[in-house]
Amino acid sequence: MTTDVQRMSLPRRIVGGVAGFFTGLGRKAAAFFNIFRKGGASTRLSYFIMGAACLRCRQFVKGGLYLLAQAAFLLYLFTAGAPALAGLVTLGTKTQGWVFDEELGINVLQSGDNSMLFLIFGVLAVLLCLLFLALYFSNIRTAWRLQELRRRGKPIPSFADELRELMDTRFHVTLLALPVLGVLVFTVLPLVFMILIAFTNYDAAHQPPGNLFTWVGFANFGQMLFGSSRMAGTFFPVFFWTIIWAVLATFSNYIFGILFALMINKKGVRIKGVWRTIFVLTIAVPQFVSLLIMRNMLNDYGPINELLLSLGWITERIPFLTDPFLAKVSVLVVNLWLGIPYTMLITTGILMNIPEDQYEAARVDGASPLVVFFKITLPQILFVTTPYLITQFIANINNFNVIYLLTGGGPTNSEYYFAGHTDLLVTWLYKLTADRKDYSIASTIGILVFLISVIVSLITFTRSASYRKEEAFG
């Protein structure tokens, strides 16, 4: 269960983002040439020697930093950068192994290229080039701004002035520096890297440093989606179960959560706070703890079976987690136990906000309780919680914890490629990564899960009522 980010305006953002990206690119290119045409000597010089305009205006610290950055980048490019970029193309050529050494006249062990490191340093080199380009363009913008300031006879800001700006009108730069750095290093870089892996044959048979792996284009996707191998024979069943799971898990939690909230909020029910606290208590218990406990309780020899046996209600142990069908039911039921309190909490908040006079008016008009529920309560709940519902659906597609901790994806299915009956795409991905080292296949699955999430959000968001309201916002 997550209470993840809102993804309200996603379709518009993606379409707008892509369109904006290209028009923005066009404008930038035009500006790039225009500034050079209209620029003075120092501005033009900045195209070749970064920081020239700053130095010309006696901004020595800033100009010096630009110049230093350029020198450092060029040094990097000619020493480590260029080989790294070349390595990104080949991913290594020397395989580790025995080679005949002419001088010694014997076979010696040649240490091979490590494709993994080639890929990492290649991606890093591309990233550094992009960062440098951004710096380069900011240098040109600065030069242009300085030229304009001089033309209008305005004072040139000192370095101290610019530092002060960072705490005021350009405070966002200060605020976002650390978040962006973290995201770049620990999210974007690894993600780019893993996406690239999906287009290589980095699997159990091609492990560096012993072996090289190389680019294979869309072969992994072809094998996964169109092949007749065990891979495709695993992907589609697991994919369908993932969707069925996400639909059932999301809606069962939603419906029962609303029912719980309605029951607790009903007039005449006492000690509302106590009931609410009891159910909320389960949110507070760390999820892995409750899931591991559940796994033990549902074991063939666990307390539930023992209890039922000793009560004489059953004569044979119920295979809650070991029968393919029952295991699927079990994970859904346990997920109810985990998820209902969340929906209950949110719905309770909404129910309290529905004005009492609406109910009053409905009663005066003689509406039955059922009509009141479907005409007043439910629409209100639906309106507010649609974004939550969609977020939950995506979260359930990616619901690793419940499946992995409860059944581990099991019971195993011998017809699948290292997956079990209850495996979702993400747990299959995890197993392929952690146990099998089939990284290329795992990355392919990751990209497909991403595409599924995007498609689901696009379809549902454009149809949701709250979608139209988002324009009023932000």
Next chain:
Amino acid sequence: MNRNRVGGKSGAAGITVLLAVLSIIWLFPIVWVVLTSFRAEPGSFVPNFIPEQFTIQNYVDLFADTSVFSFGRWFLNTLFVAVCSCLLTTGVTLAAAFAISRMRFRLRRPYMNMALVLGMFPGFMTMIAVYYVLKSINLTQSLVALIFVYSAGAGLNFYIAKGFFDTVPRALDEAARIDGATMSQVFFKITLPLSKPIIVYTALMAFASPWMDFIFARIIMGDNYEKYTVAIGLFTMLSPEFIDQYFTRFAAGCVVVAIPITLLFVFLQRYFVEGITGGAVKG
């Protein structure tokens, strides 16, 4: 469940009974693990629900017996990681949220879009690459690495806090701006003091997650038991070679982990509800 009774008038007593039954179902696993933690008989599965003999030996062993596992150490490890990543995450999240909510700059939209798109990738698809990144800076099998991993994503999880900041009246900022306050002063002196619920919510979520995550912790720590957090530690106790001997101790460990987090949640429940509903409703 009969729908008619939800809306009806007569069903209050029936509903109370139903709620009582459901409460028992909801509390059953929790009660069972607490009972197990005090159970004197060893073994993972016993036929009786209530232990034949009670003992606190499991708790004593949990901390005192460090021959294979040292739970006390795991607990301190986790506490350390949780406190650090809580501070870092809260700072980063609030900073990003304020920038997005209050400032207008060229890359604002692209940044928001990027957060949405990145959020759609399965979080741990990147774990192997993260592992190699950490390895390249010599940080694997260390707690600092965990702090980085838990806090690094905070720059993308600003949506709920942003939703909250959006509700803080802008007129306040503008008045302060007219009086000559800088944006940083607005942030520290006006917005933050008015944002207690969201600060508590963000901090609480950040503090809780190291206690629960074990995907990254497992990848990063490998087999270095010394550096384990409670989540992977307890998970390891349930592996087939340990489960029979350690199950009651595992239960004791679960109780020890659950108590502080449960207390936090119960006391801060109000903020928590405001946090999720606020974020979900306001968007």
